[in-house]
Amino acid sequence: MTELKAFIFDVDGTLAETERDAHRVAFNDTFAENKLDWDWSIELYGELLAVTGGKERMKFYLERYRPDFPRPDDLDGFVAELHKQKTAHYTNLLVQHPIPLRPGVRRLLEEARREGIRLAIATTTTPQNVTCLLENSLAPESLDWFEVIAAGNAVPAKKPAPDIYHYALDKLELPAENCIAFEDSQNGIRSALAANLSTLITVSDYTRKEDFSGALLVLNHLGEPDQPFTVLAGEAGEANYVDLAMLRRLHNR
Known part of the structure; x- marks a missing residue:
């Protein structure tokens, strides 16, 4: 039996x-501020999410949807400046209108802390975005809950490459078999599985129809005692919300 030590x-x-x-609103605000006739609708943004990383997403948009747009001499610099402005719009939006955490997230994080489970983050978004979300949606001091924040350009290759998870595991000084990853997307699970991490999926607005082959379990959310999850793939037993006891059972079966 392998001990579960980190999430x-x-x-x-x-x-x-x-x-x-x-994120989508912040991109559109940035485009408008720069007098660009780009508008990312809800549907289009879902397609663009196939590309991880904001700068990479803008370049993909230009290649796929706007071949007519005159390229500046320094395209990388142009995109980097737009992305910097987008991050400012995003963080301002979260300060003014905090996005609620998904069901079960706060409860599971608090239980993990009480029980000595170590916490880390592995994401393609910028460190500023992570900090702003945690401080405004979780708790002002919650950045300190996580031993490792693997974010943004910490590694050169973004998800679905496993690099960001390898980086987090190296910083935790733990092997993959002592950890569980939590993801919502196909790119995310591909990244985690390539790093040999057992992975639990909670599908999101944009990822419900994606392929999550190899997941420990696929749920609509982590659930609460009064708001049970729905199992989309896998076997949850008698549980109706994700807690540490359930995760230990999944980890060792």
């Missing part, structure tokens, strides 16, 4: 539903 969480879509009404 590693993705952020966007996993801790909170930030994509549609926060």
Whole structure:
């Protein structure tokens, strides 16, 4: 029996539903501020999420949807500046209108802390975005709950490459078999599984129809005692919300 010692969480879509009404809005505000005739609808943004990383997503958008757009001489610099402005819009939005955590997230994090389970984050979003979400949606001091914040450009290759999870595991000084990853997307589970991590999926607004082959369990959310989860794939036994006891059973079966 392998001891479960740490949880590693993705952020966007996993801790909170930030994509549609926060990241997408921040991108569009940035485009408008720069007088760009780009508008990312809810449907289009779902397609763009196949590409991880905001800068990479903008470049993909130009290649796929806007071949007519005149490229500046320094495209990388242009995109990097837009992304910097987008991060400012995003963090301002979260300060003014905090996005609620998904069901069960706060409860599970608090239980993990009480029981000595170590916590880490592995995400493609920027460190500023992580900090802002945690401080405004979880608790002002909650950044300190996580031993490792693996975010943004900590590694060169973003999900679905496993690099960000390898980085988090190295910082935790733990092998993958002592950890569980929490994800919401196909790119996320591909990244985690490639790092040999057992992975629990809670599908998000944009990822419900994606392929989660290899997951420990696929749920609509982590659940609460008065708000049971729905199992979409896998076997949860008698449980109707995710807690440490359930995760230990999953980890060792």
